[in-house]
Amino acid sequence: MHKKGCLLILLLFQYCVASFAQHMLWLPAGCTKNRQLLFDYFDQASLLGLDVHDYAYTQVERLKTGTLQEDSIKTDLQLTAAAIAFFTDVAYGRKAVRIGYDGLKYVPDCQDISNLLYRSLADDTFSELLNRLEPRCPEYLAIKKKIALYSERSREQNYRPVFISSEVVDSTNHPLIDKLYQLGVLDTTDYRTGEDILREKVRAAEHMFEFLEDGTLRPGVLEEMNITLEKRLEELNHALNTFRWLNCIRKYQSVIVVNIPAAGLFLYQGDSTLLYSRAIVGKERTPTIPLASRIDGIIMYPYWTVPYNIATRELLPGIKGSPVAFLEAGNYQVLDNSGKILDPATINWQSLNRRNFPYTLRQMNGCDNSLGVIKLNFFNPYSTYLHDTPAKSYFMFNKRYFSHGCIRVEDAVALAQLLVPEQAQFIDSLVKLATKPQKVPVIIPVKPQTPVFILYEVAWPDYMGTVRFHDDIYGKFR
Template sequence: MKYWLAIWVLLLCLLPPAQGQSIPWLSDSANRQILCDEFARASLYGLDEHDYAYKTIIAIHANVGRIDSAAIERELTNAAIAFYADIAYGSVENRVSYDGISYQPRSTHVRDSIVAAIAEGRLADLAGRLEPHNQVYAEFKKRLALLERHKNRLVPPISSNLLDSTNRPLLERFYQLGFTDTLDYAADEDTLRNTLRIAQRTFEMMEDGKLRPGVLEELNIPVEKRLYELRHALNTWRWLNSIQQEQKVIVVDIPAANLFYLHKDSVLFYTRCIVGKANTPTTPLISQVHEVILFPYWNVPHDIAVRELLPAIKDAPLDYLEYGNYQVLDKTGKVLDPATIKWQQLNKGNFPYRLRQLFGCDNSLGIIKLNFFSPYSTYLHDTPNKSYFLFNGRYFSHGCIRVENVDSLAAMLEPGLHPFLENAPARVCELASDKGQLIFPLKQKVPLFILYEVAWPDNKSEIRFYDDVYNKVK
């Protein structure tokens, strides 16, 4: 039997994958068992075993009914291809409102990999070879395994803010979430306070060791919801991993308010961001950065112009516009004299103008803007107000993304910026007034992913649970 199986596998390897031949799982009990065991461990990969011929496998094990061997082997083959493709590329749709590149992983080799693994007697190693090989992915799996281990424990909600051993639900939740290795009902206060600091760090909160209402709220989120967040993010990271093996990519996560510049299995650059407030959210999207603008204008969005700037302009039109370095333009783009405009007659429904803030160090976009197509008037940019980057929850913008060290990122994208950016900040400000807006088209567009994942890595590749600031995860 093994001789004929080896001949069959060899022939199958030589056939083009488009013909979709089935693999003889029923006659190869050893590899069938390996496959079934992998399906059973699907949850540890962030997958669901019910997606992979679950009922058929149960029927095979129970010898239920008459077996249509051809149909079963087709089903198992398709399930195997789906499983290993999900291992390599992820299994969920990304939460984006606009996709400007429609990236699809090159997954045509998965079936060939299965056949080759069987021929080499290495099917048990295939998942490990296909899945990503970087630290972030390993940390995702580690965090997932911690929660999977105790997901079925019944833990009552924490209602007390006492930080001592009498608060049994708190001790149970620490253990369930993997913040402690053992369930110690006699833990002293110092131990519990240190454990609480670990939890606060995981939730991106101030690590003061105090059981405040916000911390209680995070601890009381059901473990199944945490698992859902982890599974979704893990599969998103797999999908990102496939494109970053081909080219450099920029990834912004909204809840984490951070940015990664990735290539292969390396983080080339990391920085903090400021994203949209809950009432002016940043929209998840996929696009491509195509140019860097040095000393950009800020074309004020209409809503901001009429809701926020216009009331202030009415109080002192010329002073406000001059102090803020604003120009007033008509619909054709012609610059107007603000003294000729009857500002008191304007309102939200009657504002036929466009406001533009001139370049300079006081410009709301700072000195750098990374441009990409967005139907939501979104971009990555600098900011003159750096203090907001010190907050843990950095949700302050009108929807655009302020990038803390955008000058370093811009220099990595476009080396031609070095002569400008190597100057001291004061000199850069002088150049802004001398040069005006400078546009640097990129020789190669860089894919940009603005995502919404509550479970996400920090700058040390540790997986944290961030605030579901827009209440998107149900």
């Protein structure tokens, strides 16, 4: 049991009304109202992305039917422990979000759940406790609303999983109409719906799945639409848990969240989104790793130290063809193991390969640098960072999975200015020097350091608060 739960039980034995039964919170006759409220809370579990079986389910069901024969004090304590677990899950998430590297050691703990439960029972405000503990940010509310809709549709008497095989968009495609209804795009399964309306609704579905909105049932669109409602609910529940988990840390400070499947960056603070930027994340062969860390510095006109795999697999073949010309065209320097700059004309490039490459390639700063004019640095073991890029056209794609694992940010400059507002004008002046690259990078410390979470969520609200479903690009939800 959680240590707060142990403390609460000691406190709770001091409560109820005035006799032996007063040591219990839920079973005495005078506690009927709160007991029923607790059961009503548990009954809402599925709509909250939780599992009702996690909260003293057997004891609750026996109490409802009057068949419980166990010791009443023990049962009362079990209900108290279940109540603490339930409200803790509502406030903080059912489990911690999985990340490959945790540089924050973040554990949500911004509310005293045990004490709030005790006080709500003592003050007769138990009916308000759920609303008090739930996050109120628009993203959370949007996901919760979508869960309610999909849960309702999946419980309808005539519900069944639907598979669309035809690419025809007209009233003869009954599975299409059924699926659009299940997804909440149509309000009814009327098989007389006209083609114009159906194409409009297909475009709405394409928007939901981040596709070109042309009203055409292409293979990729069909693949996304054929994912079952049960799977979508699983993705929504996972995302709801994540927003609960993040709620404490974003209450009092700005927090960067990069969602990999969405290829998007969000700067949250409290219940607001301060910035949204399209991003480019790792392709399937070179994935971006989920992690948590802190932005500690902004580097203007950064060098790019080329990762070993990129240097040997992608650049070395081109260098061998014309070493000096290739390196000069890309503005690369060659460094030895001590960091000394070497003359590329003195190196026997033909003798080098993936297993024999005792050099480091470094791209000089400037507007053509692969990192662009700005890099946001944070410690992690994967050499991952946020950075600008000169290749802006890639941001126009809906599916932005092109990088080697780092994260290119379309609005990197605006993000940096929000992180260090006192340096915003200085950053702007440096950006305007793009045609005159600095000889050395300019480092601007970020104080206080800003938490950054790189997460993997298929379901995620966009900056307008609309829930979207993205490609499970790395197959983590399959």
